[in-house]
Amino acid sequence: MALVAAVVVAGPLLDAAGQSYWLVSLTRALLLSVLAVSTNLAWGVTGIFTLGQAVFFGFGAYAAGLLATKSGVTSLLVLAGAAGAAGVIAGLVIGAFLFFGRRRVGELYVGLVTLALTYALERLATVWDVIGAANGIPGVPLPTLLGTEIETGLPFFWVALVALVATFALGAWLLRSQFALVMRAVRDDDERAEFLGYRRPQVQLAVFTVVSGIGAIAGALYAVEEGFVSPSFLGVALSTQVLVYILLGGRGTLVGPALGVLLLEVGGQRIQESLPSEWPIIVGAMLLLVIMFLPGGVMDLRSLGRTLRRPAVQPTSTMRPEVAGADPHGE
Amino acid sequence: MPILTANSIQKRFGTVTALSDARLEVEPRQIHGLIGPNGSGKSTLMHVIAGRTLPDAGSVVLDGQDITRARPSDRARRGLSIKFQLARVYRDQTVEENLLLALQVGTSMAGLILSRSRKRLRSDIDRILGDFGLMSVRHRLAGELSHGEQQWLEIAMAMATDPTVILLDEPTGGMSRQERSRTGELIRAAATRCAVVIIEHDLDFIRELCDRITVLHQGQWVATGTPAEIERDPRVAEVYLTRV
Numbered sequence: 389m390a391l392v393a394a395v396v397v398a399g400p401l402l403d404a405a406g407q408s409y410w411l412v413s414l415t416r417a418l419l420l421s422v423l424a425v426s427t428n429l430a431w432g433v434t435g436i437f438t439l440g441q442a443v444f445f446g447f448g449a450y451a452a453g454l455l456a457t458k459s460g461v462t463s464l465l466v467l468a469g470a471a472g473a474a475g476v477i478a479g480l481v482i483g484a485f486l487f488f489g490r491r492r493v494g495e496l497y498v499g500l501v502t503l504a505l506t507y508a509l510e511r512l513a514t515v516w517d518v519i520g521a522a523n524g525i526p527g528v529p530l531p532t533l534l535g536t537e538i539e540t541g542l543p544f545f546w547v548a549l550v551a552l553v554a555t556f557a558l559g560a561w562l563l564r565s566q567f568a569l570v571m572r573a574v575r576d577d578d579e580r581a582e583f584l585g586y587r588r589p590q591v592q593l594a595v596f597t598v599v600s601g602i603g604a605i606a607g608a609l610y611a612v613e614e615g616f617v618s619p620s621f622l623g624v625a626l627s628t629q630v631l632v633y634i635l636l637g638g639r640g641t642l643v644g645p646a647l648g649v650l651l652l653e654v655g656g657q658r659i660q661e662s663l664p665s666e667w668p669i670i671v672g673a674m675l676l677l678v679i680m681f682l683p684g685g686v687m688d689l690r691s692l693g694r695t696l697r698r699p700a701v702q703p704t705s706t707m708r709p710e711v712a713g714a715d716p717h718g719e
Numbered sequence: 720m721p722i723l724t725a726n727s728i729q730k731r732f733g734t735v736t737a738l739s740d741a742r743l744e745v746e747p748r749q750i751h752g753l754i755g756p757n758g759s760g761k762s763t764l765m766h767v768i769a770g771r772t773l774p775d776a777g778s779v780v781l782d783g784q785d786i787t788r789a790r791p792s793d794r795a796r797r798g799l800s801i802k803f804q805l806a807r808v809y810r811d812q813t814v815e816e817n818l819l820l821a822l823q824v825g826t827s828m829a830g831l832i833l834s835r836s837r838k839r840l841r842s843d844i845d846r847i848l849g850d851f852g853l854m855s856v857r858h859r860l861a862g863e864l865s866h867g868e869q870q871w872l873e874i875a876m877a878m879a880t881d882p883t884v885i886l887l888d889e890p891t892g893g894m895s896r897q898e899r900s901r902t903g904e905l906i907r908a909a910a911t912r913c914a915v916v917i918i919e920h921d922l923d924f925i926r927e928l929c930d931r932i933t934v935l936h937q938g939q940w941v942a943t944g945t946p947a948e949i950e951r952d953p954r955v956a957e958v959y960l961t962r963v
Contacts, residue, residue, distance in 0.1 A: 567831040585795035585824040
């Protein structure tokens with residue numbers, strides 16, 4: 389809540405101060421947060437180690453870009469809906485290939501297949517003329533909502549914020565549900581879950597499909613906000629970047645991945661611009677430090693603070709996702 | 720009519736023959752011990768029955784249905800439940816969450832997302848926690864429980880799915896005498912509702928608890944009978960004597 393409140397205040401303040409550059413950066417970070425938060429539901433909560441989640445982001449971006457430029461569709465709801473549907477279908481097809489089969493699916497298998505997929509699709513998008521090849525899709529028009537054009541800046545900031553809040557709400561609802569127990573069971577010991585009677589492939593496919601749909605919506609919003617679709621939206625760089633956000637913010641937590649995005653994309657923006665060549669090294673070093681000293685990401689700082697404040701004789705509790713720590717009966 | 724039958728099971732791992740002619744027949748609500756020296760194939764047979772390992776030949780029949788090649792989840796939904804040799808509970812979830820996880824297996828995915836069965840299952844959780852003496856640790860993480868408590872929690876989870884057959888692989892492994900005795904009581908109580916198959920090295924425990932015992936040796940069936948019959952059987956004596 390504190391994060392959302394801070395962002396709600398930051399948007400209008402930046403707009404009032406005429407800081408449109410930072411406002412656009414924040415808006416894009418919010419949309420990347422949608423991708424990171426949803427990917428975390430697959431990887432952090434269900435244990436699906438997807439190294440190619442940008443594929444769905446890219447599908448959404450291309451679906452929206454093509455619809456807007458070739459068919460003249462500008463309705464934000466239609467564009468987002470079409471992108472979401474494309475993401476869901478792609479998630480179903482790819483997920484069915486990944487999760488169904490006689491053999492148990494290991495994290496490494498999913499990681500390698502999705503990595504290969506994101507690489508191959510980025511290469512394909514770079515040479516396929518129908519979707520603009522290496523030039524991508526330029527000139528994507530601004531979308532409309534109920535007949536009114538949504539301009540970049542503060543109007544689009546609100547759209548991005550609503551998308552992120554909706555993703556948080558969906559995630560929180562899911563993590564409080566009985567289904568969350570199954571998601572974590574599949575992550576922690578999928579074989580045990582199967583011996584209890586849970587059909588692992590169905591659980592993984594359901595999560596993967598929903599997450600892919602959300603990722604595609606994020607991609608569509610990103611494309612219409614930026615007015616451009618690039619083959620890199622489907623690519624390896626963005627796919628791995630998402631994992632960096634999650635690791636930095638806190639894998640398995642609801643808010644952590646969004647924090648990771650804000651830290652790197654907004655907090656680190658000036659450094660990124662001043663030291664573009666050194667930036668990957670800086671991110672790598674940060675990641676290394678986080679993995680070594682804060683394995684639960686920056687969200688670990690909260691539990692670290694609680695531990696330090698607690699009398700030494702009390703046993704420390706195991707770090708749990710903030711939503712997962714709620715009363716299982718929701719009472 | 721037996722509730723569980725394993726017929727002429729064969730299984731090879733590379734050049735090693737783990738099972739060459741393993742058999743098991745379990746009647747409803749029977750406590751059936753599966754014994755044999757180390758390497759006799761007990762755990763492999765258990766895994767074949769549970770679906771962790773597929774046999775090269777032979778068949779497994781549960782309640783009249785051939786489940787030889789069924790997925791573990793389908794076997795579980797048909798009434799087969801297992802407790803592994805090393806307790807496999809969800810260590811980062813609470814005792815109550817572990818039980819809810821087992822109890823809610825029959826709820827549809829939509830029902831789970833909408834948390835439809837949570838309130839209804841709460842009374843079942845209370846009953847099971849009481850039966851297994853875990854009420855005082857219901858909100859603790861399973862990973863924080865003692866070894867014995869983790870074993871009981873896993874048996875409780877296996878029982879929570881309302882099985883027709885429960886497979887217990889060394890349920891008293893690493894337990895104190897007192898905990899073993901308590902585990903025996905829990906197994907007797909379980910057998911009022913379903914058949915129980917136990918692998919156990921503690922032969923005294925098996926003798927006291929089981930209605931019937933099957934002996935395996937080098938992957939082959941040797942004998943099946945009551946504890947008294949097994950004790951008198953010269954083939955069994957030979958198996959245990961020849962390994963020394």
